[in-house]
Amino acid sequence: MKLNILTLVAVCALAASAAMADKKATDTSPAEDLKVYRDYFQKRFPGIAINEFGNGSYALDAVARDNWLAIEEFPPYEPMIDAGESIWNKPFANGKSFATCFSDDPAQRQNFPYWDAKRKMVVTMELAINECLESNGEKPMGYNKGKIADLAAYMAYQSRGQKINVEVPDDAGALKAYNDGKSYYFTRRGQLNFSCAHCHMESAGMHIRSELLSPAIGQASGWPVYRAKWGELGTLHRRFGGCNEQVRAKKLKPQSEEYRNLEYFLTHMSNGIEYNGPSARK
């Protein structure tokens, strides 16, 4: 059923605001974008401090926020942080460990995602985790949930308070990766024909059925997330897949080039906001 999955507009249709309307992804620089997106959300939600956007929809609704704060008092992800710490400390068969790959410091969040100029690709923290395993003769982990999410939760927890500061260097490849992620965010897809921006820019703060839609800025700060609906931790790319399926689009493989570029764009959009993972969500 080709018809169902397609409907991709070749050039992204930016529809979130007048300032973003009818522009191609390549028309504006990452720095200009950041300003436009921030201004857009700060006008839409006046009085909300920029760092608050890292709390997703809970930044926008006092009642939901209170319930959420109560949950965060006894966080459901606490045992997973401990499990992640054990994974961090457990030596590989060759005697080395994750500490060897990550300069002895689990507080790595602020170093990812980044553009690797030599390999010409975006490297995410989860990718670096599996590359560490493989380069030490160990088996890689599944990307959506489970052990990798536990380890990422421990690393994120150790990194809390670091400010997001994704740089898009002056490099044609880096800029293309960023723009590809940006186009992905603004392109309609799936049988229901929505872009990410239709829900998380134009409709942010509105309800889709009883779900309050979170704003695009800040969406990358709190991962991995413990979702009550999942009953466990999941990674950002798992969420991408879920949001693709909501519009009846095919989800992509976690850590595919498309999703890594999407993470690059989305995290850049959150620049200036603190990493605050792991988090709890509905």
Place this chain on the structure above:
Amino acid sequence: MRKTAKLATTALSLAALFTGASMAPSVAGAADDASIKMGKEVAYDRKKGNCLACHMMDDGASPGDIGPPLIAMKARFPDRAKLRAQVWNAMDNNPGTRMPAFGKYQALSEAEIDAIVDYLYTL
């Protein structure tokens, strides 16, 4: 909620025009009620129209608020074809819309869309 025979006939002939199907139920009023009932079911079904995701309508529980409330439809959409077109492909009317194109992308069948329009006219 029965429509007058005249309205029902107009609706039916219009529906026939769109679907290319010939619908000639012996008792127009009864067929209409069935269609309205089906329209409501399809509109509420999360796997079908899921209109409640975005619209307040009728007695639907916890509706979203992305689209406008669907009320007084007959008064606001006297032209049935316009209303049907909004459901079939909302992008025709507004290219930037967030409303899915239920007909164009075959999320709903032509008959289901006709039934939804019958139902909308009762709101």
